[in-house]
Amino acid sequence: MSETVSLTPFSAPPAAPAGFPGELVADADFPLTFTAKALEMIRSALTETDGEDGDYLRVGVKGGGCSGFQYSLNFTDEVDDEDQLVLVEGLKIVTDAFSASYLAGTELDYVETLQGAGFKFTNPNAKRTCGCGSSFSA
DSSP: OOOOOOOOOOOOOOOOOTTOOSEEOOGGGSSEEEOHHHHHHHHHHHHHHTTTTOSEEEEEEEEOSTTSEEEEEEEESOOOTTOEEEEETTEEEEEOHHHHHHHTTEEEEEEEETTEEEEEEEOTTOSEEOTTSSEEEO
16 A cells, blocks of 8 residues: 655745845745744744834844844834845744844744743854853854
8 A cells, every 4th residue: 555645836935025125035044043932932022012113023133242242132113125034933033134144053042941031042153152141252
């Protein structure tokens, strides 16, 4: 008796949201990956704010922090043509070209410990990190 294999038709990647000026990229081409817990908490925070701060989660890197760079996460509606967008389980996540170069290969997780809970970046490009894990040097 032979096994039946169901084939699904090829479908094009989803289109960028109307008015998005940047580039929609495939999951594999976006500099970050996300754990299921991180996506759950992003969705929860977006629901909690009712989209008042924006519909896009901006993940970035900016100068500062005790190790040279610090991570940033915020909801926004401000996007430009330099931004990269990925759609992950209905969530719109963007980063800028500068940040993308420092975030390549990074995993975003959400962890709960005795010391507290929050997002955790695991960045293979970080040469040194601070004790709190919110800043790094590359």
